[in-house]
């Protein structure tokens with residue numbers, strides 16, 4: 001966990017080298033992921049929805065939505081993990097910077113990267129079915 005923080009280029013390189021296996025594995029241990037989930041729920045869930053954690057926060061983006069597209073495009077777990085860690089240290093307001101550091105931050109990042117966007121439909125905020133009554137919007141000029 002005490003690795004030197006990498007820049008975005010490093011993220012891309014690491015992401016490209018690491019193959020993702022079926023269970024979305026990363027090098028984090030099960031204990032780290034459990035710790036990360038617990039920390040996420042306590043510290044981040046008030047602002048972020050994440051289906052796996054069952055959190056409902058609506059101040060920040062739904063992380064399943066935020067990472068679902070990246071995952072679908074083949075973004076690797078380790079890359080997403082680095083991105084979450086980067087967000088924790090360089091968050092934009094109103095998200096507080098350095099809410100967690102060190103091992104806790106790494107565990108949260110590993111947890112989020114392992115679950116965010118893995119469920120086709122967010123259990124927390126499912127995509128509504130198209131409304132058959134809806135009329136196409138027309139812009140008049």
Ligand code: HEC
Pocket residue numbers: 040043044045046047048059060061066083084087088092093094095096099100108112
């Ligand atoms: C006070 C509310 C708040 C808390 C607490 C918070 N966030 Fe955020 N977070 C936000 C907001 C708001 C944004 C969007 C900021 C922006 O886009 O400028 C955000 C953005 C993010 C993003 C980027 C999402 C994207 O669309 O790319 C990630 C990842 C993230 N937060 C993770 C976390 C993690 C992990 C924690 C816990 C350590 C956390 N946040 C705690 C409010 C919060």
